[in-house]
Amino acid sequence: MLGLTSIAAGQNSRNKTIQERHENIKKMIHASQNKARSRFDGLNDNDKQLILSIEAQIDRAKTSLVKCPDCQRNMIIVHINQIDVDYCHFCQSCWLDQGELKTISKLIKDIPSDHLPDRPAKHDCPICQEKMTELVFKRPYNLLVDRCKSCRGVYLEHGELERVLQLR
Ligand SMILES: [Zn+2]
Ligand SMILES: [Zn+2]
Numbered sequence: 001m002l003g004l005t006s007i008a009a010g011q012n013s014r015n016k017t018i019q020e021r022h023e024n025i026k027k028m029i030h031a032s033q034n035k036a037r038s039r040f041d042g043l044n045d046n047d048k049q050l051i052l053s054i055e056a057q058i059d060r061a062k063t064s065l066v067k068c069p070d071c072q073r074n075m076i077i078v079h080i081n082q083i084d085v086d087y088c089h090f091c092q093s094c095w096l097d098q099g100e101l102k103t104i105s106k107l108i109k110d111i112p113s114d115h116l117p118d119r120p121a122k123h124d125c126p127i128c129q130e131k132m133t134e135l136v137f138k139r140p141y142n143l144l145v146d147r148c149k150s151c152r153g154v155y156l157e158h159g160e161l162e163r164v165l166q167l168r
Pocket of ligand 1: 069
């Protein structure tokens with residue numbers, strides 16, 4: 001019991017600093033919103049907020065050891081929905097370790113079904129260097145994700161992250 005209580009207390013203070021950080025990001029978003037508006041034609045408000053919040057983090061983000069499966073540049077670490085995610089700001093793609101997809105999307109599992117159609121992906125896993133598999137999330141998801149069969153990490157290309165965050 002005691003252990004659980006102290007873990008919960010630690011998480012509370014961590015959540016608080018994350019909240020403060022989010023407040024700061026929001027302020028920066030407000031400041032940049034007017035000049036940024038035209039870039040977001042066709043995106044909904046949540047998507048815009050997401051992209052702006054990532055952009056607001058780029059300058060001070062730490063460099064990740066993970067290399068982008070597409071352009072091979074080092075990714076950076078950004079906070080999305082309170083977790084650290086490897087993000088490539090050149091291709092606007094991101095790498096999620098096992099379990100992170102369900103955490104940021106509020107899915108129950110990373111991959112909602114074990115029986116999704118798949119085919120060889122064009123990217124190699126940035127952790128295992130093995131060829132990944134492209135999974136087709138059909139309706140209601142309409143999403144393509146690359147997944148590594150070994151480490152179960154997931155690579156999302158440009159535009160897929162926004163859709164993933166709407167998955168429930
Ligand atoms: Zn890249
Ligand atoms: Zn892997």
